[in-house]
Each structure stands twice: as structure tokens, then as C-alpha cells.
Amino acid sequence: MTKTAVAACTTTEAAAVKVRGLVKRYGPIEAVRGIDLDVTPGEVFGFLGPNGAGKSTTIKMLCTLVTPTAGSAQVAGLNVITQRTAVRRHIGLVFQETTLDEYLTAEQNLKFHAAIYGMSRRAIRPRIEAVLDLVGLSDRKDSPVRTFSGGMKRRLEIARGLLHSPRVLFLDEPTIGLDPDSRQVLWRYVDELRRQEDITVFLTTHYMDEAERCDRIAIINHGTIVALGTPAELKAQVGDDRVRIVTGDNPGSAKRIADKLGIEAAPDGDALLVTVPDGEGFVPKLFDVGISVQSVSISRPTLDDVFMAHAGRRIGDEEAAAAPRSQWMRAMSRR
Amino acid sequence: MTTTVSRPELEVAPVTATSGGWLHELRAIGIVWQRDMVRMKADPARMVSTLLQPLLFLFVLGAGLSAAVRGGTGGADFKTFLFPGVLITGILFTAVFSAISIVWDREFGFLREMLVAPISSSSIVIGKCLGGATIATVQSILIIALAGTVHVPYHAGLMFGLLGIVFVTSFTMTAFGLVLAARVKSVQTLMPMVNMLLMPLTFMSGSLYPLGAKAPQWLDIVARYNPISYAVTSARTIVIHNLPADNPTRTLFTGLTWLGWPVPAWLDVIVVAGVGVALLSVACLLFARTE
Numbered sequence: 368m369t370k371t372a373v374a375a376c377t378t379t380e381a382a383a384v385k386v387r388g389l390v391k392r393y394g395p396i397e398a399v400r401g402i403d404l405d406v407t408p409g410e411v412f413g414f415l416g417p418n419g420a421g422k423s424t425t426i427k428m429l430c431t432l433v434t435p436t437a438g439s440a441q442v443a444g445l446n447v448i449t450q451r452t453a454v455r456r457h458i459g460l461v462f463q464e465t466t467l468d469e470y471l472t473a474e475q476n477l478k479f480h481a482a483i484y485g486m487s488r489r490a491i492r493p494r495i496e497a498v499l500d501l502v503g504l505s506d507r508k509d510s511p512v513r514t515f516s517g518g519m520k521r522r523l524e525i526a527r528g529l530l531h532s533p534r535v536l537f538l539d540e541p542t543i544g545l546d547p548d549s550r551q552v553l554w555r556y557v558d559e560l561r562r563q564e565d566i567t568v569f570l571t572t573h574y575m576d577e578a579e580r581c582d583r584i585a586i587i588n589h590g591t592i593v594a595l596g597t598p599a600e601l602k603a604q605v606g607d608d609r610v611r612i613v614t615g616d617n618p619g620s621a622k623r624i625a626d627k628l629g630i631e632a633a634p635d636g637d638a639l640l641v642t643v644p645d646g647e648g649f650v651p652k653l654f655d656v657g658i659s660v661q662s663v664s665i666s667r668p669t670l671d672d673v674f675m676a677h678a679g680r681r682i683g684d685e686e687a688a689a690a691p692r693s694q695w696m697r698a699m700s701r702r
Numbered sequence: 703m704t705t706t707v708s709r710p711e712l713e714v715a716p717v718t719a720t721s722g723g724w725l726h727e728l729r730a731i732g733i734v735w736q737r738d739m740v741r742m743k744a745d746p747a748r749m750v751s752t753l754l755q756p757l758l759f760l761f762v763l764g765a766g767l768s769a770a771v772r773g774g775t776g777g778a779d780f781k782t783f784l785f786p787g788v789l790i791t792g793i794l795f796t797a798v799f800s801a802i803s804i805v806w807d808r809e810f811g812f813l814r815e816m817l818v819a820p821i822s823s824s825s826i827v828i829g830k831c832l833g834g835a836t837i838a839t840v841q842s843i844l845i846i847a848l849a850g851t852v853h854v855p856y857h858a859g860l861m862f863g864l865l866g867i868v869f870v871t872s873f874t875m876t877a878f879g880l881v882l883a884a885r886v887k888s889v890q891t892l893m894p895m896v897n898m899l900l901m902p903l904t905f906m907s908g909s910l911y912p913l914g915a916k917a918p919q920w921l922d923i924v925a926r927y928n929p930i931s932y933a934v935t936s937a938r939t940i941v942i943h944n945l946p947a948d949n950p951t952r953t954l955f956t957g958l959t960w961l962g963w964p965v966p967a968w969l970d971v972i973v974v975a976g977v978g979v980a981l982l983s984v985a986c987l988l989f990a991r992t993e
Contacts, residue, residue: 430818432818452820453820455818455819455820456820460818462811462814464811465810465811466810466811466812466814466815467811467812467815468737468807468810468812468815469810470741470744470745471737471740471741475737475740478733479733479737480815480819482729482730482732482733483729483730483733483734483816483819483820483821484819484820485726485729485820485821527815
């Protein structure tokens with residue numbers, strides 16, 4: 368995943384999103400305190416942060432819905448303050464809440480969008496077919512949207528966000544309120560989209576597994592960006608891998624590891640716990656030093672640990688109220 | 703989750719650079735209007751149900767009042783007199799309610815889809831206003847079709863004249879509804895508010911009884927400041943002028959006067975249109991500022 372981002376960085380193409388010293392004040396409250404950000408074309412960029420950290424305000428400034436107090440921002444090479452209409456024409460927006468006309472059919476919703484975005488009339492029909500196909504809704508184009516499930520509505524909104532071929536697609540919590548199955552399906556289409564369209568995706572999410580799928584993520588807290596990098600980089604910053612080893616003779620093995628490898632192995636219940644930067648590379652060494660290994664497990668710092676380290680709380684705490692079931696499921700699956 | 707769906711590469715259709723400017727705005731106005739038309743067609747029951755009120759006014763209230771005043775009107779048919787008033791009153795509610803659909807749009811999020819588009823918010827407001835005016839005008843055709851039942855002749859000129867007045871009035875009332883919708887954000891608050899405003903406007907417009915010398919003086923004065931009086935008076939003027947010269951119903955009618963000067967019907971219509979344009983401008987300003 369990260370290779371595309373890194374490769375794209377070296378090209379001379381203009382940044383998809385370029386933010387310099389962006390500030391938004393509401394009276395005495397400084398919601399966003401001078402952030403810098405570069406998103407590379409073609410990237411899927413995750414924007415994370417606790418509620419009230421300045422996440423929504425930043426997105427709104429990038430989408431020209433809120434005027435910045437200071438600083439500058441460019442989206443698709445266009446200035447969000449002086450070229451508002453042009454920016455709007457080149458971005459796609461999918462909000463947390465549904466913004467479809469439920470009484471119109473899927474196709475009527477898309478036709479409406481095509482007209483207000485000034486698409487050329489000839490391009491409309493093939494493009495509607497293409498985006499409906501992309502999100503797997505071609506067979507439902509004549510159904511009124513009120514007959515759609517939550518997941519289908521969200522997919523239609525993504526199709527609509529793509530309709531006018533935007534350079535940057537903003538997805539604000541695209542999977543909030545969806546059940547785990549619908550979330551999976553939706554992500555499958557986002558991955559498909561990356562393959563098929565030349566587009567940059569800028570998304571916010573509360574779900575760790577979704578953040579993992581991004582090329583790079585930024586964490587915003589108290590209006591400043593506290594972490595920025597690929598998921599792997601950020602996790603590496605937080606700490607090392609933990610290797611848990613069950614052997615026939617724990618004290619003996621611990622001594623061997625200390626003597627031969629110079630690493631301290633701490634007893635952990637009926638096992639030994641070793642903390643190393645590269646867990647997978649460490650395991651073969653165990654065999655080299657002649658330990659009778661019964662089982663080995665490696666656990667890495669999760670993005671949740673990253674979020675915890677930078678935002679001072681678990682990322683899941685936020686959406687606990689919104690989707691308790693899926694959070695619980697994630698908590699179960701993490702162990 | 704593995705997908706091996708192989709689809710042909712999407713052709714990226716670039717947004718045409720020519721769009722923008724007033725042509726793009728006109729197209730946006732058109733599609734906002736068209737959406738109202740699509741929704742009207744999808745819900746014919748609503749249109750029929752809003753016809754109930756004018757029919758009650760015309761055939762129940764009208765019949766009752768005709769019988770009660772028969773002695774004092776010198777043989778005039780009160781229902782004929784009532785017809786233009788009922789026509790205008792009927793469209794007031796339709797027009798204002800279709801403007802209020804923008805509050806539903808706000809509640810269900812669709813307003814946001816329109817407002818984040820690369821178009822002026824005024825285009826949305828104007829499209830909405832034309833949509834409401836069209837819906838109310840289409841509905842009025844059903845009432846106009848009943849003209850013969852209350853002895854209003856089916857002269858082509860009269861019919862088209864009435865349609866024109868109805869359109870202008872609907873436009874003004876939709877604009878009025880849009881001003882309300884810009885300020886009041888909840889449908890629950892707005893519905894009673896509309897009733898509270900429209901009922902007095904209706905009753906103080908001379909739509910249901912003659913103004914002028916036959917009305918109490920205060921009412922005659924108040925009516926002059928009510929735009930709906932001008933709509934009703936213009937419609938009534940052309941109905942009366944199309945009646946035979948010896949029809950006693952003519953005697954019930956007096957037009958509005960400004961300091962004793964009788965206001966001609968065309969000026970009545972201009973007053974209504976002027977108020978409409980002013981209200982629409984206010985609505986555009988409010989939407990540009992607050993959303």
C-alpha cells in the first residue's frame with residue numbers, strides 16, 4: 368500500500384491537498400491551530416482524531432464550506448478561498464449523514480447531480496452507468512432511494528461523489544452507522560475505485576481496521592497534527608513487537624536468550640515475553656540458539672496504541688455510543 | 703474478502719471547462735424546477751387533497767352565503783363573485799407548502815447536496831420558487847375548469863388571464879414561503895406558523911366578500927396593504943369584465959383605490975409581481991448568508 372504513496376511523492380505532480388498554516392477560530396476558540404498537510408495524488412489518506420479535535424472543521428475548510436481564519440489550502444491545485452467554485456467542481460463529497468432525495472430514483476439523484484455540477488450532457492449517461500456499475504447498483508438504478516438499505520445508500524452517495532470525476536474524494540466517516548458486513552462491502556468498492564480511477568481519497572474514520580487500509584494517516588488533536596505517516600511507520604514509533612514464547616523450560620530458555628542474543632526475556636504466565644523491533648526476524652533466531660519452542664505469537668502495536676499515544680484515549684471510545692456492537696466485536700477480534 | 707471482479711477501465715469524464723457562468727446557473731435552476739415536477743408527478747394524491755379546501759369554500763361556504771345574502775344582492779350570484787377569490791386562496795397554501803419542502807430537504811440532507819455544488823445558492827432558491835409556482839398553477843387548472851359551474855364563462859382570454867394571475871401570485875407566495883423557510887428550520891414550527899399567517903391574509907384580502915363601500919372602513923384600509931388583495935382584485939376584475947353587461951353580479955364588485963384613484967387590474971398584477979421579486983431577493987440573501 369505504502370509504495371504508491373512513496374513513489375508518487377517523488378514525482379513532480381502537484382499535491383492533491385496542500386495545507387499551510389491553516390487556522391480556524393470561532394470567537395475565542397481556536398478549532399484548528401495552524402496545520403500543515405500534503406496529500407499526494409492517488410493516495411488514500413486517513414484523517415483521524417477525537418471528536419472536537421478539529422477534524423470536521425479542517426475538512427469543511429478543504430471543501431470550501433468554512434472560510435479559514437488564516438493560512439492557505441489548495442485542493443487539486445486550486446485555492447479554497449479564492450477559487451471556491453472551481454474547488455467544488457473538482458471534489459466529491461460524501462457526508463456522514465445521507466444527502467440523497469429518497470423520493471427520487473438512484474438514477475434521478477445522479478442526473479440531478481450531473482446537472483448542478485455542469486457535466487457535459489453527452490458524458491452523463493455513460494458516466495452514470497459506469498459509477499453505478501462501480502458500486503454494484505446498476506440493477507437498482509430505477510428504484511426509489513427510500514427502498515435502499517443503509518449500505519446501498521452510502522454506496523450510491525459514493526457513486527454520486529464520483530460522478531463528475533473529481534480529483535479528490537472526501538469521505539467523512541463513510542461507514543458510520545453501517546453493520547460490519549456493509550462496511551466490508553463498502554471498502555471493497557473503495558479498493559476497486561483506487562484501481563479504476565485516478566483519484567485521491569481523503570477520509571475520516573473511527574475504525575482502526577479502516578485506518579489500516581489507508582496509505583498514510585494523520586492524527587489531529589486539539590487542533591494540531593500530532594502524528595503523520597504510514598500506518599507501519601506510526602506503529603513503529605509507538606513501540607516494538609512483542610514476541611510471546613512457550614517453551615518446555617522457560618527459565619533455561621530465558622537464560623539462553625540472554626546469553627546468546629543479549630535480549631531480556633521476561634516471564635509472562637506460562638510463557639516468556641520478548642520485546643524486539645522486528646518480531647518476525649527474531650523468531651528464527653530462537654531456533655538458532657537451540658530452544659525447544661512449543662508455540663510463538665507475535666503482537667504488534669496497533670493503530671489504536673498509536674492513537675492512544677497521541678490523542679490520549681482509545682479511538683473506539685468515540686463511536687461507542689454510535690455503534691456499540693461493532694466496537695465490541697472489534698475489541699473481541701483484536702485479542 | 704477477496705474480489706476478483708474484473709471491470710473495464712472507467713473512462714474518466716472530465717468536468718467540462720465550459721460550464722460555469724450563467725448558462726450553468728440556468729441549468730441548475732432548471733434541474734431544481736424539474737425535481738419538483740418529478741416529485742409532483744410521483745404524488746398525485748397530494749395535489750387532489752389540496753383541492754379540497756377551495757372546493758369547500760366554493761360549493762359549501764359559497765352555497766350557504768348565496769342563500770343567506772340572496773335578498774340583498776339584487777339577483778347577483780354570490781358564487782360567481784366568490785370564484786376568483788377561492789381560486790387565489792386555494793393556491794396560497796399549495797405555493798407556500800411547496801416552498802416549505804426546502805425545510806424537509808434541509809432535514810433530510812438533500813439541501814446540503816445542492817448547497818455544496820459549484821452553483822450559486824440563488825439558483826436553488828429561484829428554481830424552487832419557479833417549481834412552487836408551477837405546481838400551484840397546475841393545481842389551479844382543476845379549479846379553473848369548474849368555472850362554468852358557477853356561471854363564469856369559458857372565454858379563452860379569461861382563462862389564460864386567470865392562469866397568468868395565478869402564476870404570478872403563486873410565484874410571490876412561494877417566495878414568501880422561502881423567506882419563512884430560510885429563517886425557521888423546523889417543519890413542526892413552520893406548519894402552524896404558515897396557518898397563522900395565511901388565514902388572516904386570506905380573510906383580509908376581500909377574497910370571500912366585497913371590499914369598498916360595502917365593507918367596514920378599517921377592513922377596506924387593511925386590505926390595501928395586503929398583496930393578496932391585489933391578486934384577488936385583478937382576478938375578479940377580469941372575471942367581472944367577461945360577464946354580460948346586465949349581469950347583477952357586477953354590482954358586488956369594487957376595485958382597490960389609492961387615495962381615491964381606482965387601481966387598474968394590470969397594476970394590481972404588477973404590485974403582486976413586485977412583492978414577489980422583493981421577497982425572492984430576500985430569500986436569496988438569507989440562504990446565501992445562513993446556510
